[in-house]
Amino acid sequence: QSQREPIAVIGTGYVGLVTAAGFAELGNEVWCVDIDASKIDLLNRGEIPIYEPGLAESIAANRERLHFSTELGPALEHARLLFVAVGTPPTYSGDADLSAVHAVVDAMPASDRHALVMKSTVPVGTGDSIKRAFATRGKDGFRYVSCPEFLKEGSALADFRHPDRVVVGDDGDWAGQAVVDLYAPLGAPLVRTDIRSAEMVKLASNAFLATKISFINEIANVCEETGADVEEVARGMGLDARIGEKFLRPGIGYGGSCFPKDVSALKLLAGNSGYHFQLLNAVIEVNELQKRRVIRKLQKHLGTLVGKRVALLGLAFKANTDDMREASSLVLASRLQGEGALVSAYDPLAETEARKLMTGVDFADSALGALEQADAVVLVTEWAEFKELDWKAAAERMAGTVVIDGRNHLDAGELAAAGFTYEGVGRGT
């Protein structure tokens, strides 16, 4: 194990920390660098700035191989491969903000022995433009590899350990081969290709999965009109190996740090290069409207929402994370307030993040607390604990009886038995 190559990871956010922990598990020394001194202090005290199942344990177990610093020097000294895992959030125009990536590029010295390995999601062509920047500054010995990330929040470490595939885009040099060797112990299928194609794999994969979700959401909406049950339909479709059962769960629209951003980035990338990617416009629009359909369902049961109390169960963009980025709950809460409703909410993990982004919401410490005097409940995030909720006790605390299940997560029969008017997605009433 001591022969494993030492590496550096620049950016100790979500992707950076999981990648660092994953390689430390494989026996690599990992030099983690971040410009945020408070984050580095936290990590050096053994605390983990984000929530991800198993991450704290993994970092603790491999602590001696992990080094955290704000200094680039030691990383450059010990490692040839510098993984870049800095944020590329959308700008006002919807394009990716590459300023953090450029700052990393600018900080690199002239070197014949180093390579940047891009983990951050970047537009197609970024690798080539970074290579040009190196060349014009006399740093053309610096190598570049694209190695996109496919981690899902909530199962990111498992995704690192058992990837569906490893994609390495490079110029056929030592650096690409070194990245291939680094991942070899995981035994995953390898796609070794050119840099632009590797960059495109990431955007196309996320856009395809988002399309799959918007597709099943539209099927669900048609099921509501025609009396079919989308859960049965999805089961019947998913068994076709060409379709597959995954990412065929209808719901309240996709959110998170990747799908909304990457779909819009691919649409704009196509547009900027002169191609009108029509399908993605529909994917985005369906997703926007899907969040808002809940309002119509509430109005159908309650009439006007003015002065009505609506409880949101779950706020995070999906279960098992505290991440609120592009969460459907944000649009929903503000639309409800716009309709004059009072909003109470409970999330087992995301309340701290949610408080930074939501105003005028009454946060409760428990699901039952949020349901106090509520006229209706909307299940927004599929947390396991909502399945276990004592719905008889809930009925006694509520003023009304409406439950809108945005994820088809609850047992319709149990809710009906407890006296609720239950409505899921694509399952009729």
Ligand code: UDX
């Ligand atoms: C995603 C990609 O899956 C991952 O490969 C990429 O690296 C980053 O983006 P993540 O954002 O963590 O990962 O979450 P994911 O589990 O993919 O869910 C994204 C959104 O789609 C969530 O809001 C989720 O609730 C929603 N979703 C997912 C559905 O509505 N239906 C589904 O069937 C699956």
